[in-house]
Amino acid sequence: MTKQEYLNELKSELNKNVVADAEDILGEYEQHFLFKLADGFSEEEIAAKLGAPAQIALQFAGIPGEKKAKGGKKFFLVLWLTIIGIFEAMLYGAFLSFIVALFCASLVPAALGVEFIAGLNYLNILPPMPYSGAIVFGITLLAASVILVVFAIYCLAYLKQMVRASLRWRKNLLGAEALPLLPMSPQFKPKTRRALRTILLWAVLIFAIGFVAGYAILTIYTHSFGFWHALGWFGYPATVY
Amino acid sequence: MNIQYKKGVLELCVLSLLAKRDWYGYEISEFLSQKIDIADGTVYPLLRKLKSEGLVTTYLSEASGGPPRKYYSLTATGRETYASDRTDYLNFAATVQTILEEQET
Numbered sequence: 644m645t646k647q648e649y650l651n652e653l654k655s656e657l658n659k660n661v662v663a664d665a666e667d668i669l670g671e672y673e674q675h676f677l678f679k680l681a682d683g684f685s686e687e688e689i690a691a692k693l694g695a696p697a698q699i700a701l702q703f704a705g706i707p708g709e710k711k712a713k714g715g716k717k718f719f720l721v722l723w724l725t726i727i728g729i730f731e732a733m734l735y736g737a738f739l740s741f742i743v744a745l746f747c748a749s750l751v752p753a754a755l756g757v758e759f760i761a762g763l764n765y766l767n768i769l770p771p772m773p774y775s776g777a778i779v780f781g782i783t784l785l786a787a788s789v790i791l792v793v794f795a796i797y798c799l800a801y802l803k804q805m806v807r808a809s810l811r812w813r814k815n816l817l818g819a820e821a822l823p824l825l826p827m828s829p830q831f832k833p834k835t836r837r838a839l840r841t842i843l844l845w846a847v848l849i850f851a852i853g854f855v856a857g858y859a860i861l862t863i864y865t866h867s868f869g870f871w872h873a874l875g876w877f878g879y880p881a882t883v884y
Numbered sequence: 885m886n887i888q889y890k891k892g893v894l895e896l897c898v899l900s901l902l903a904k905r906d907w908y909g910y911e912i913s914e915f916l917s918q919k920i921d922i923a924d925g926t927v928y929p930l931l932r933k934l935k936s937e938g939l940v941t942t943y944l945s946e947a948s949g950g951p952p953r954k955y956y957s958l959t960a961t962g963r964e965t966y967a968s969d970r971t972d973y974l975n976f977a978a979t980v981q982t983i984l985e986e987q988e989t
Contacts, residue, residue: 671909671928674951678910694923702929706936 644690646676656700663708724813731809742798749791756784770876776861783853789846793839800829890920895930896973899966902940908953931956939965
């Protein structure tokens with residue numbers, strides 16, 4: 644008997660015995676064939692070892708089927724899931740806007756940092772300071788930009804995983820067979836996670852050192868802890884620069 | 885060996901396997917048919933019966949390459965049933981052995 648002949652006969656025998664979930668059962672026997680075929684058995688050998696379809700079907704007879712949400716119950720489930728879905732979509736939309744804003748926000752310190760380092764003052768937005776301070780603050784601002792980008796990537800991964808977990812949960816409620824639920828927290832590959840963590844650590848370190856160093860340089864340069872007065876920022880009259 | 889003996893204890897064997905870890909259907913069928921002379925197809929109705937009695941639950945797990953596998957896992961009820969059935973069987977088997985050995989000598 645070939646695989647197809649066996650499955651056909653099993654199907655008709657299952658129907659004869661009014662067995663519940665016949666499709667499910669046939670799927671399991673089909674998988675058995677696939678596993679055995681992969682091990683190098685012929686379809687005839689596998690069918691012979693499985694036992695006669697009539698015998699198998701008899702063993703299934705009388706086992707009650709699995710409970711599934713049907714008819715009216717299913718209608719309310721779908722309605723309920725739709726209502727939750729609307730609120731979920733609003734939440735995801737707001738979160739996505741926040742993430743886009745984060746990415747945009749990361750461009751600001753990046754642009755300022757490049758201006759400081761390159762010694763430019765495009766649009767005349769930089770406060771006056773000596774170049775020794777400007778280059779340190781430039782690097783600090785680039786580090787701040789990196790921190791924002793990493794945070795945005797983390798948020799994006801979070802959003803993606805939330806949507807996936809929610810979809811999996813819905814599928815489980817509506818489908819017959821349950822797939823394992825997914826965690827809500829971001830799932831990075833170990834390599835990616837390590838890389839992100841290293842980048843973030845370095846960025847925070849550079850940001851902290853840069854901030855302190857920049858402050859120190861300008862303090863020494865102006866002989867004043869409130870160097871912004873001496874440099875003439877925020878409309879103060881400049882006394883040094 | 886009489887087929888009726890095997891069928892009775894097959895259920896206990898399946899519970900015993902599942903008490904150690906979760907197995908997928910084909911794995912159980914392969915394991916048992918190598919040790920006990922039964923038709924490969926016998927295990928699947930048994931698993932379905934155990935599930936309908938609430939002794940085991942199933943979950944799908946994605947396997948690398950190929951369709952998701954249906955894993956079987958003991959429920960709390962399944963564990964209790966296995967523990968008490970196991971004791972019953974071992975006592976029963978010991979008694980039978982004693983009787984048979986007495987008759988021989």
